[in-house]
Amino acid sequence: MTAPAIELKAINKRFGPVWANRDIDLKVMPGTVHGIVGENGAGKSTLMSILYGFYTADTGEILVNGQNLDIRNSQQAIQAGIGMVHQHFMLVEPFTVLENVMLGMEGQAVLANARGKARKALQDIASRYGLEVDPDAIVGELPVGLQQRVEILKALYRGAKILILDEPTSVLTPQETGQLFEILESLRSQGVTVLLITHKLKEIMAITNHVSIMRAGTMVAHRETAHTSPEELAELMVGRKVLLRVDKQPAQPGEQRMEIKNLDYSDDRGVRRLKDINFNLRSGEILGVAGVSGNGQSELLKMLSGALAPNQGVMVLDTRAGHSELSAGSWRDAAEIRDLGIAHVPENRLRQALVKAFSAAENAILGYHDKPEYGETFLEPEKVVNATEVMMEAYDVRPRLPGLKTANFSGGNQQKLVLAREMLKEPDILLIGQPTRGVDIGAIEFIHRNMIAARDKGAAVLLVSVELDEILSLSDRIIVMNDGAITGEVMASETNEAELGLLMTSTAGEVPTAGNGPTGGAKAPQSEQQEEAVA
Amino acid sequence: MEMFDQIFSLLGASIRLATPLMFAAMAGIFSERSGIVDIGLEGKMLISAFASACAAYETGSPWLGLLAGILVSVMFALMHGYASITQRGDQTISGLAVNFLASGLTVVLGHAWYGQGGLTPSVHDERFKSIILPGAEWLGENVPVVGPFYEQVISGHNILVYLAFVSVAAAYWVLFRTRFGLRLRATGEEPNAVDSAGISVAWVRYRAMIVTGVLCGCAGTYLSIAQNAAFQREMTAGRGYIALAAVIFGKWHPKGALGACLLFGFLQSLETRLQSVQLPLVGELPSQVFSAIPYIITVVLLAGFIGKAIAPKNVGVPYVKER
Numbered sequence: 001m002t003a004p005a006i007e008l009k010a011i012n013k014r015f016g017p018v019w020a021n022r023d024i025d026l027k028v029m030p031g032t033v034h035g036i037v038g039e040n041g042a043g044k045s046t047l048m049s050i051l052y053g054f055y056t057a058d059t060g061e062i063l064v065n066g067q068n069l070d071i072r073n074s075q076q077a078i079q080a081g082i083g084m085v086h087q088h089f090m091l092v093e094p095f096t097v098l099e100n101v102m103l104g105m106e107g108q109a110v111l112a113n114a115r116g117k118a119r120k121a122l123q124d125i126a127s128r129y130g131l132e133v134d135p136d137a138i139v140g141e142l143p144v145g146l147q148q149r150v151e152i153l154k155a156l157y158r159g160a161k162i163l164i165l166d167e168p169t170s171v172l173t174p175q176e177t178g179q180l181f182e183i184l185e186s187l188r189s190q191g192v193t194v195l196l197i198t199h200k201l202k203e204i205m206a207i208t209n210h211v212s213i214m215r216a217g218t219m220v221a222h223r224e225t226a227h228t229s230p231e232e233l234a235e236l237m238v239g240r241k242v243l244l245r246v247d248k249q250p251a252q253p254g255e256q257r258m259e260i261k262n263l264d265y266s267d268d269r270g271v272r273r274l275k276d277i278n279f280n281l282r283s284g285e286i287l288g289v290a291g292v293s294g295n296g297q298s299e300l301l302k303m304l305s306g307a308l309a310p311n312q313g314v315m316v317l318d319t320r321a322g323h324s325e326l327s328a329g330s331w332r333d334a335a336e337i338r339d340l341g342i343a344h345v346p347e348n349r350l351r352q353a354l355v356k357a358f359s360a361a362e363n364a365i366l367g368y369h370d371k372p373e374y375g376e377t378f379l380e381p382e383k384v385v386n387a388t389e390v391m392m393e394a395y396d397v398r399p400r401l402p403g404l405k406t407a408n409f410s411g412g413n414q415q416k417l418v419l420a421r422e423m424l425k426e427p428d429i430l431l432i433g434q435p436t437r438g439v440d441i442g443a444i445e446f447i448h449r450n451m452i453a454a455r456d457k458g459a460a461v462l463l464v465s466v467e468l469d470e471i472l473s474l475s476d477r478i479i480v481m482n483d484g485a486i487t488g489e490v491m492a493s494e495t496n497e498a499e500l501g502l503l504m505t506s507t508a509g510e511v512p513t514a515g516n517g518p519t520g521g522a523k524a525p526q527s528e529q530q531e532e533a534v535a
Numbered sequence: 536m537e538m539f540d541q542i543f544s545l546l547g548a549s550i551r552l553a554t555p556l557m558f559a560a561m562a563g564i565f566s567e568r569s570g571i572v573d574i575g576l577e578g579k580m581l582i583s584a585f586a587s588a589c590a591a592y593e594t595g596s597p598w599l600g601l602l603a604g605i606l607v608s609v610m611f612a613l614m615h616g617y618a619s620i621t622q623r624g625d626q627t628i629s630g631l632a633v634n635f636l637a638s639g640l641t642v643v644l645g646h647a648w649y650g651q652g653g654l655t656p657s658v659h660d661e662r663f664k665s666i667i668l669p670g671a672e673w674l675g676e677n678v679p680v681v682g683p684f685y686e687q688v689i690s691g692h693n694i695l696v697y698l699a700f701v702s703v704a705a706a707y708w709v710l711f712r713t714r715f716g717l718r719l720r721a722t723g724e725e726p727n728a729v730d731s732a733g734i735s736v737a738w739v740r741y742r743a744m745i746v747t748g749v750l751c752g753c754a755g756t757y758l759s760i761a762q763n764a765a766f767q768r769e770m771t772a773g774r775g776y777i778a779l780a781a782v783i784f785g786k787w788h789p790k791g792a793l794g795a796c797l798l799f800g801f802l803q804s805l806e807t808r809l810q811s812v813q814l815p816l817v818g819e820l821p822s823q824v825f826s827a828i829p830y831i832i833t834v835v836l837l838a839g840f841i842g843k844a845i846a847p848k849n850v851g852v853p854y855v856k857e858r
Binding site: 054073074075078084086088090091092093094095099100102103104105106107108109110111112114154 | 713718848
């Protein structure tokens with residue numbers, strides 16, 4: 001029997017009182033793709049950092065190809081044939097592909113000959129594994145999928161036989177993910193061992209041979225992928241049964257609440273971030289905005305919530321505050337827009353939604369602090385605390401301590417506090433960005449249920465998310481953004497991931513070639529389709 | 536020929552005035568390209584000017600003066616390095632501390648050792664002297680235009696002036712043609728990438744600090760025992776900051792910074808030339824106007840004429856390993 005490529009025995013690692021890894025055992029067989037799943041904070045990244053020499057385990061043994069190794073820094077891990085592709089790329093953006101690959105492996109002190117040698121070696125590797133990249137391209141100018149390829153090349157150039165990939169698909173389109181999996185297949189067939197860290201169960205099922213599940217710093221189970229199911233994995237990750245699918249009735253869209261016409265925005269550097277955006281939003285529906293992160297979704301949310309003003313365009317609102325029309329010259333700020341009946345759950349809760357150093361109670365009224373229900377002239381702490389307690393009860397924020405500093409709540413509970421603050425006001429329009437980013441599975445379920453409930457009560461919900469699964473399961477209607485423009489609009493019930501993926505990479509006005517749903521790139525037919533759908 | 540004479544002597548003076556800026560700007564490039572903001576160029580120049588003046592006076596050798604200047608400057612650079620690399624302190628504050636320390640120490644020690652109001656005793660023979668290049672006099676007298684240019688602009692400087700030009704070429708070569716340079720530039724841009732490639736970020740930055748110290752030492756030495764013959768209190772007079780402006784103006788590139796230093800040197804020599812000269816319409820301009828010009832030009836040009844200067848991405852950010 002061959003020795004495992006990697007064997008970990010009783011690995012322990014503590015950060016102060018936090019037990020990040022507790023008695024971890026792991027065996028990874030050579031030439032396989034081995035998945036490691038677990039929620040945020042389950043200890044996956046710590047474990048991989050120990051294997052790659054970023055941290056040293058307090059106790060425990062690491063065996064690579066049957067040999068006991070003491071890995072104290074990345075250099076030693078590299079020498080042992082371990083390579084790592086980090087979630088946040090470790091690339092020097094102004095450098096070329098070649099320079100990035102060479103860095104740390106230059107050989108001679110003077111680069112003249114080293115460059116030539118590296119170029120040749122790089123081309124050999126690229127053709128062997130089918131990883132073609134122009135060695136003289138500037139890395140910062142490459143699309144994300146290719147940057148990741150450079151990271152893989154870097155590892156292989158260093159002679160990696162064991163490749164660790166940390167959440168590799170979080171920044172990729174479905175198409176790029178498909179290409180990545182092809183690369184992983186090719187690596188596996190050439191005898192490379194791949195460790196895939198992810199929280200996406202679908203990917204585990206698609207590519208791995210084996211999977212190990214972590215929860216709260218411990219390894220709870222090992223499975224052969226062929227003999228498990230997403231439901232079982234989710235249950236093992238969370239420790240209880242989880243509903244993976246969102247239960248919802250078909251939408252009953254009512255009257256129009258918001259209409260956006262010809263919205264255009266260029267940032268301070270003159271880059272056009274939003275290009276002629278048009279859509280409408282009705283009460284009782286969830287409109288999903290899909291797209292790879294950084295294609296204008298953030299700017300759109302900021303615009304609609306009043307944090308930014310457009311250069312051109314009109315927003316027509318019909319809410320409890322009556323009919324109003326905002327145009328580029330007469331845009332409103334965030335407080336005024338809130339008064340029109342719009343609530344906003346921002347994409348980045350720690351930057352835009354909460355002040356970490358404030359107590360939960362202070363954050364629970366942030367943005368609404370001048371409302372009379374929290375005190376007439378001065379804030380009345382008792383009223384604030386009472387209101388916070390109501391929110392915490394309704395949204396199951398734990399621990400239920402209004403006085404506790406917000407930084408001390410977990411990500412999921414922070415998010416629930418923000419949702420409670422914005423959603424309990426029963427807004428006419430709810431703008432919500434990345435509602436479950438960095439939130440554990442249990443809380444995701446809860447948040448999704450509440451969004452559906454808000455919709456059923458008649459709210460018009462705009463959901464921006466980079467998680468396609470989330471968009472597909474929650475939305476009634478989906479618009480797709482790419483490069484600041486809307487590239488398509490589809491009904492959620494009539495589309496699939498492949499079609500959305502194509503729209504996410506196509507340009508505005510161009511009709512994608514695959515998919516047979518009502519894709520419609522052009523704008524005029526779209527609104528007709530909506531009419532039909534509503535009727 | 537009168538006009539050429541004037542122009543050439545102006546250019547010659549420009550080069551002499553640009554020399555300390557060139558050394559200091561290269562020092563700044565090494566520091567900032569590695570990710571360490573260095574407003575302490577000024578302080579390091581000042582302390583090394585003092586050290587080299589003392590050492591040259593005591594030992595009678597300008598070379599030992601240079602050595603002393605470099606050593607002290609490297610010590611100060613490492614102090615800044617310890618604060619900003621090992622202790623991950625605020626680099627601006629640490630640089631400011633270097634400047635204050637140098638400014639105070641030079642005066643206190645100067646008083647204590649020589650009692651001449653902060654001046655060091657002048658050195659006459661123990662300084663770097665002008666070198667007349669071969670054939671300069673003959674060419675100057677016999678060949679029109681090119682001859683006097685050679686005699687007054689190219690020839691007749693001390694060794695450190697020539698060394699400053701060599702340092703620019705060397706800085707370019709090291710930064711863009713060697714392994715050390717590749718790693719140094721990567722460290723200022725993306726220290727995470729450097730660390731994950733198995734290279735110590737701290738060690739790269741410390742070495743950059745040493746280079747910075749050596750170059751500042753040359754700049755300070757030039758001021759006290761090449762351009763002048765003694766140390767005077769605050770004799771750097773803001774040259775460290777002007778060098779920093781040249782670094783930014785030159786977009787953190789040796790070639791660009793060289794151009795900026797020469798331009799600033801030229802403006803300074805104009806300043807001395809135009810003092811107490813009656814200009815048409817405006818009359819006599821106060822010298823402060825000229826002193827301010829390098830800063831004004833930097834701001835104005837950066838604001839629109841030469842495009843945005845993009846600093847190394849992680850300059851000024853202490854490196855902490857991610858969890």
